[in-house]
Amino acid sequence: MSDIEFSIEGHVAHVRLNRPKALNAINAGMDQALLEAWQEINRNPDIWVAILSAEGERAFCVGADVSGGAERPSRMALGGGLTGVGGPMVTLKKPLVVAVQGYVLGGGFELAMCADVIVAATTTQFGLPETKVGIMGEAGIMHRAIRQLPHRVALAMILTGDRMGAKDALGYGLVNEVVEQEALLETAARWAEKIVSASPLAVQAAKDAVLGRLDWPLDVALATRFEPIEAYAYSEDRIEGRKAFAEKRKPEWRGR
Template structure:
């Protein structure tokens, strides 16, 4: 395990684990944590042995309450807040591998955005998602509101933005914000189960699919259908394509190589 400024990073097989570990501060993102998260996402993108990542947090009270505004260490690059994916105040950083978030307790502001950066969200029954900014008289870098209005029904998202009211896990499941709600004690095992399911697919196919879906998400369907995707074209000549065909013919489980 590598511990980087209150962020734990380690791999189990083809699964990378990124864990916020600052529970006394409700896992608020400090400047050092911000940089550590960026380094974790870059390693996940770079390492071909990593096929899927799980983002989690230490402690029972909170997944993450957003940026640390207590006056501590200032963020330097400002690239990693929001999971190293939003580019708040800096260049956009995209995670190319599938990401699963395991959320318990408070997921507020930038912490809510961290969760929304994931492709799959598993929530504990005590999870609460919220956008407290306007209720506290704050609105600035607002990647979180742009994600919320895209991932929730319009008026549900706007109500959260304009009132600061929190959404409990059961409502998040109802509105399709999360994939599954489990008891707090089962959160880690549920995230591991999802990671295993994702890792059982071809890692190159998953990467190509994620790229195709997200890179044309904001475009009309006609544009998306007419687009040629380099990642899909590269996958077509990979060893995994041959393995998938052979496994189907031989009626066996594929043994993916990720190349």
């Protein structure tokens, strides 16, 4: 069995961390495999959404594997660059649903925060232990946390290393849903199917527009012309959407 499992079912790509004995800590080989997975997801037009999950109940991911000490690649971009830690950042064009459980720490927490939808098991514990152990790296996790959590909540986690449970994460809007461990993958699949039921081109254009102007003033975002949205206006899916609405039937998207 590979430490990174990749498969495609219908229009859904499944990426699974499979190193439970090491709490799914990501080593250089896994990092490269994840990069290849993200590239395939971006490249393959038949993939409309991706689900990232992990084997084992103890942890989703505790970050980069530092057991090799100095032998660990010094510029490893965790997640093949999806997070941008230590290297160039890969922008995932397709929606990403992440299912987390147990320990979600350090770089593993950051990997989860790259998601568009997060489903958490009741056992989940989010944490930023960097300051406690004196490993700061490029501190990408901290930049994401301060943007995705209330200011003082994020700073408290960063400065103390205290963990946050699933219930609090839901209350702060960090996750979309909290379920029992046995329902985790089923729930993630349900979210993916909800996304797949929409036009893939419209979904991708919307993600590009929203995230592309997230940190810009509202007037700039409103005045921006987004090429994917303009291109969608002339797509087959746009025509199909109108026909399906007029004919009162479910649209049959083709992604073109």
